[in-house]
Amino acid sequence: MFPPVDEQMARIRRGVAAIEPEAELRQKLERSLKTGKPLRVKYGIDPTGIDVHLGHTVPLRKLREFQQMGHQAVLIIGNYTALVGDPSGRDKTRERLTPEQVEANARDYLKQVAKVIDIQKTEVAFNGEWFSKFRFLDVLSLTSKITVQRMLERDDFTNRLKKGTPIYLHECLYPLMQGHDSVEVRADIELGGSEQLFSLMVGRDLQREAGQEPQVCITLPILRGLDGVRRMGKSLGNYIGVGESAYDMFAKTMSIPDELMREWFELLTDLPAERIAELIDWQKLHPRQAKEVLGKEIVKFYYGIKEADAAADEFRKRFSEKHDPTEVESVDVPSADLTDGAMWIGELLCRMQLAKSKNEARRLVEQGAITIGDKREKINDPKANVNVVDGLVVRRGSRQVKRVRLV
RNA sequence: GGGCAGUUGGCCGAGUGGCCAAUGGCAGCAGACUGUAAAUCUGCCGGACUUAGUCCUACGCAGGUUCGAAUCCUGCACUGCCCA
Numbered sequence: 001m002f003p004p005v006d007e008q009m010a011r012i013r014r015g016v017a018a019i020e021p022e023a024e025l026r027q028k029l030e031r032s033l034k035t036g037k038p039l040r041v042k043y044g045i046d047p048t049g050i051d052v053h054l055g056h057t058v059p060l061r062k063l064r065e066f067q068q069m070g071h072q073a074v075l076i077i078g079n080y081t082a083l084v085g086d087p088s089g090r091d092k093t094r095e096r097l098t099p100e101q102v103e104a105n106a107r108d109y110l111k112q113v114a115k116v117i118d119i120q121k122t123e124v125a126f127n128g129e130w131f132s133k134f135r136f137l138d139v140l141s142l143t144s145k146i147t148v149q150r151m152l153e154r155d156d157f158t159n160r161l162k163k164g165t166p167i168y169l170h171e172c173l174y175p176l177m178q179g180h181d182s183v184e185v186r187a188d189i190e191l192g193g194s195e196q197l198f199s200l201m202v203g204r205d206l207q208r209e210a211g212q213e214p215q216v217c218i219t220l221p222i223l224r225g226l227d228g229v230r231r232m233g234k235s236l237g238n239y240i241g242v243g244e245s246a247y248d249m250f251a252k253t254m255s256i257p258d259e260l261m262r263e264w265f266e267l268l269t270d271l272p273a274e275r276i277a278e279l280i281d282w283q284k285l286h287p288r289q290a291k292e293v294l295g296k297e298i299v300k301f302y303y304g305i306k307e308a309d310a311a312a313d314e315f316r317k318r319f320s321e322k323h324d325p326t327e328v329e330s331v332d333v334p335s336a337d338l339t340d341g342a343m344w345i346g347e348l349l350c351r352m353q354l355a356k357s358k359n360e361a362r363r364l365v366e367q368g369a370i371t372i373g374d375k376r377e378k379i380n381d382p383k384a385n386v387n388v389v390d391g392l393v394v395r396r397g398s399r400q401v402k403r404v405r406l407v
Numbered sequence: 408g409g410g411c412a413g414u415u416g417g418c419c420g421a422g423u424g425g426c427c428a429a430u431g432g433c434a435g436c437a438g439a440c441u442g443u444a445a446a447u448c449u450g451c452c453g454g455a456c457u458u459a460g461u462c463c464u465a466c467g468c469a470g471g472u473u474c475g476a477a478u479c480c481u482g483c484a485c486u487g488c489c490c491a
Contacts, residue, residue, distance in 0.1 A: 164487050255444040288442040344457060363451055367437045383457040397437060
């Protein structure tokens with residue numbers, strides 16, 4: 001039923017930051033192989049935003065790996081923890097969400113997460129199921145399990161203390177809540193980003209207190225975003241969402257710094273280590289080529305091989321050959337608003353949402369960013385009136401292209 | 408509860424009565440260059456007016472002093488530090 005323990009260990013080890021403690025993991029695997037009982041692998045997410053991005057898929061892919069080896073994935077939707085806000089890796093208190101927002105997000109999350117893991121075979125639990133029944137005494141007993149000193153020794157809090165940014169008391173509850181989730185679902189293993197280690201370890205303590213065998217904590221590296229420096233994150237705008245189009249995924253991947261490729265290959269594809277080593281050997285292969293393989297692998301995971309090839313072709317056309325994209329968004333322009341078939345360029349750019357304001361439109365024109373029509377006629381005069389015909393293509397810089405639809 | 412300090416544009420951070428739509432950095436946008444949407448260099452980066460100019464809105468909130476306030480005064484809110 002399960003692969004041999006050594007094989008499982010090897011597959012689990014790939015691309016992880018830490019396994020704490022590794023010996024216990026082996027024991028658990030051996031026992032599960034003997035008894036035929038799958039391990040319960042917990043992964044929790046807080047429905048705080050709406051975009052699941054590749055950074056989130058790193059632990060999710062590991063969860064998928066466990067599923068493929070026959071273990072039981074347990075997904076915790078932190079609808080209650082989301083009300084608190086995870087302080088991990090934060091230098092500020094998170095904004096608190098309303099219960100309605102959290103619920104809407106949760107539904108959306110599941111849909112997105114299903115792109116990575118087999119949601120049919122996943123046990124999904126909302127931690128509100130138990131936390132909504134918590135009485136104050138329960139809170140007291142939970143909070144008596146950890147000292148203020150231990151709480152404050154975490155990096156995030158230490159930094160905030162040093163910098164004088166506020167730390168609210170409720171934020172200290174977060175790791176305890178996450179840890180308690182492990183008790184409720186009797187987790188054997190918990191996955192998380194490497195900044196989660198503290199919270200994961202709290203789970204071990206609480207399980208031990210509750211007379212359970214403590215979970216093994218497996219942390220995964222934090223994926224760096226498109227800039228190659230900071231962690232991939234929504235607020236940093238350096239991410240690829242799992243819901244993005246095949247083309248966008250591909251094009252964004254092509255924009256990452258070369259040095260980032262090894263990390264992405266390892267954390268975001270299933271390619272074997274030897275193959276990755278070949279790909280990132282610049283002596284043998286041009287980085288551009290390698291990056292194309294990477295982009296295709298990523299797109300393939302979500303859209304299949306055909307879409308991946310199509311995205312790569314489209315990219316080549318647009319960049320190497322500087323063509324307009326195959327599909328250009330159309331914007332309706334009422335012909336009644338034209339005078340003698342023409343419109344002031346500033347007005348036109350605003351209408352087409354290629355400029356936020358007429359001032360911006362003027363600047364763009366002055367900087368030579370605007371071209372129109374198939375012949376790519378450059379507009380240089382901010383006062384220009386341009387003839388507007390149906391299907392007119394308007395370009396802002398090299399990336400933003402829209403088409404007029406006269407109505 | 409008391410004392411002290413702070414709150415400036417998407418963020419960080421200068422400015423301490425007119426020269427301020429506000430120095431600088433980051434982020435963003437555009438141009439050149441490039442395998443690249445990277446790096447680098449250049450320009451832009453509140454809004455309206457088809458703009459060398461004029462006007463409007465903005466420096467936590469509400470009032471006040473002044474010919475004139477981001478800058479001074481009062482009150483309020485929020486945050487930090489110290490004392491209890």
